């Protein structure tokens with residue numbers, strides 16, 4: 001367990017919150033208070049200041065997420081209460097999918113509870129709400145951040161500036177696991193040791209103890225899920 005990152009086993013799996021603090025300014029438009037890892041907070045504040053100087057508001061869409069929150073997302077998708085999206089961000093008809101197909105379809109866009117990098121508090125989904133047209137609902141799909149999208153200018157700025165503050169984008173490419181997520185930033189000094197500490201044994205044990213939909217199917221495929229989705233992120237360079 002990486003002592004210098006404050007990440008106990010509970011913190012790594014989102015079941016403790018001793019490693020996170022409140023982000024100072026509530027974001028628009030939800031006014032929800034986000035929590036961030038204590039060590040990532042100063043670096044993110046610096047990145048926000050730099051963004052402001054370049055003409056962007058670096059708003060937080062999501063930062064720390066608890067195990068319970070991730071479990072709710074997972075179970076709602078599995079039960080059909082939330083849409084499961086395909087590779088092109090279009091809703092799938094989950095009624096015709098097998099349990100195994102459903103698990104792997106959900107994993108494209110939503111991580112297993114206990115294995116989400118958002119548990120660590122050093123992962124931040126960002127946007128610039130001021131760049132969106134009035135009334136537009138952010139969907140967090142790559143098209144919004146790609147050339148021609150409302151957030152393309154922000155994305156280009158992120159390309160050139162996040163490394164200076166210690167951040168990188170683990171999902172900048174589709175590597176055959178989690179879909180491309182250009183909005184997802186990761187603070188390396190915490191994320192690198194956290195990733196090492198998230199072992200297959202820890203994730204397996206966490207799922208075994210969870211009240212999660214599709215548990216038997218998940219556990220039957222846990223090694224593939226671990227390799228293809230949990231560990232399969234872009235290199236940090």
Ligand SMILES: [Zn+2]
Nearest residue numbers: 123124125184
């Ligand atoms: Zn994210």
